[in-house]
Amino acid sequence: TKVCLSCHKGSYTAMAEVTAKVNPNPHTSHEGEIPCTDCHKSHEPFVYGCGKAGCHTEYSSNRFK
Numbered sequence: 001t002k003v004c005l006s007c008h009k010g011s012y013t014a015m016a017e018v019t020a021k022v023n024p025n026p027h028t029s030h031e032g033e034i035p036c037t038d039c040h041k042s043h044e045p046f047v048y049g050c051g052k053a054g055c056h057t058e059y060s061s062n063r064f065k
Helices: 002-007 012-018
Strands: none
16 A cells, blocks of 8 residues: 555545545545555456445446546
8 A cells, every 4th residue: 555655646545535526435444544455456457345345346346437
């Protein structure tokens, strides 16, 4: 996460502001600050991290726009 944030907005809070209109906001997880790589993969499809736990399965295969 530290490496990711060094290029992408600098902080988890700043990333949450970028995705503020997304509901649920993936960067304000009820599980706290989760590692970026739980959802974002370099050479694999995006996975909404909470969908893996069964919480928000409706978002598990969609990229946020």
